[in-house]
Amino acid sequence: MAEDQSFRGVITKGVGGVYTVRFCKEGEITSAQCAARGAFRLKGIKPAIGDKVHIIPSGDPDVEYVIDDIEERKSFIARPPVANLSVMLLTFSVTNPAPDLTLLDKMLLICSMNNIKPVIIFTKGDLDVDDSERLCSIYTKAGYEVLVSSPQKSLTEKDLMDIIGNGIAAFAGPSGVGKSTLCNSLLGFDIMETGEVSAKIRRGRHTTRHVELHEFYDGFICDTPGFTSLSLEDQGVDYREVLYGFPEINAFATGCRFDDCSHRKEDGCVVRAALEEGKIDKGRFERYVNFYTELYDNRNNYKSRRRQ
Numbered sequence: 001m002a003e004d005q006s007f008r009g010v011i012t013k014g015v016g017g018v019y020t021v022r023f024c025k026e027g028e029i030t031s032a033q034c035a036a037r038g039a040f041r042l043k044g045i046k047p048a049i050g051d052k053v054h055i056i057p058s059g060d061p062d063v064e065y066v067i068d069d070i071e072e073r074k075s076f077i078a079r080p081p082v083a084n085l086s087v088m089l090l091t092f093s094v095t096n097p098a099p100d101l102t103l104l105d106k107m108l109l110i111c112s113m114n115n116i117k118p119v120i121i122f123t124k125g126d127l128d129v130d131d132s133e134r135l136c137s138i139y140t141k142a143g144y145e146v147l148v149s150s151p152q153k154s155l156t157e158k159d160l161m162d163i164i165g166n167g168i169a170a171f172a173g174p175s176g177v178g179k180s181t182l183c184n185s186l187l188g189f190d191i192m193e194t195g196e197v198s199a200k201i202r203r204g205r206h207t208t209r210h211v212e213l214h215e216f217y218d219g220f221i222c223d224t225p226g227f228t229s230l231s232l233e234d235q236g237v238d239y240r241e242v243l244y245g246f247p248e249i250n251a252f253a254t255g256c257r258f259d260d261c262s263h264r265k266e267d268g269c270v271v272r273a274a275l276e277e278g279k280i281d282k283g284r285f286e287r288y289v290n291f292y293t294e295l296y297d298n299r300n301n302y303k304s305r306r307r308q
Ligand SMILES: Nc1nc2c(ncn2[C@@H]2O[C@H](COP(=O)(O)OP(=O)(O)OP(=O)(O)O)[C@@H](O)[C@H]2O)c(=O)[nH]1
Pocket: 123, 124, 125, 126, 127, 149, 150, 151, 173, 174, 175, 176, 177, 178, 179, 180, 181, 182, 193, 194, 195, 196, 206, 207, 208, 209, 224, 225, 226, 227
């Protein structure tokens, strides 16, 4: 009987249409270069890092295997472009650059809609201790897990081992906040892709450009390129879903006596009352209103786009 030459693995890297797949062969963990079947392209499917795939020998000595099948994705978001993410390490610096909390709150909403666990990491805690405490308090009170990192007290493997388990975690956030610094220090790599080294070799700051999954205990972590903006509309968020990204506001909203209340300005709204009593952070509330209003005002474009 012919030996079964099909293997199930995970894509850890992809460069120019050649994918590195990590799989188990004869009891050993190994990696191989794989091409993708032309049929995927025809169907408009592009294999992504984190995809669970089935590979078979290609017969081509240069690229030994071919990706024969891609399993249904548990999640896929454009930023970062990693499939099956279970944990998003939302990395923002306390200062330098100043934290873009609109971006952070958008990402928290997208995590909740895609069933990805968000963990907030505030870096550069050394540069402004007061701000670091203030930010931690806002997001801890909102119910999120928050970690703070500084060169004096960076994150340890222990901090993330339990959070990540056997899942896939990605560092995500703006450029220059220290994602690569953290990722490299957790992996014990020589610092290859951070500003520090590039300053030494005088090539200006080194910005991360590629994404690759690295083994981290039972799971994987990856560094991703920084980004500055994110459109909720493009991510398919509906105005009625905005509260999912604001659990602390939602806790009051469920008690609001108006069924169709947007909790923005209606008289007698429980959320507004909670805000006035200081039970909800003003900045978070403002961002909730902004997201809701923007998506509500564009709801017709959104519907027609979805129907296409
Ligand atoms: N003071 C201080 N500086 C830090 C800290 N973490 C990182 N840095 C510095 O911030 C700069 C940017 O760090 P990177 O790790 O390259 O940032 P990044 O998020 O990977 O940036 P992109 O790859 O462009 O997205 C480097 O000069 C780091 O040395 C920190 O906790 N405190």
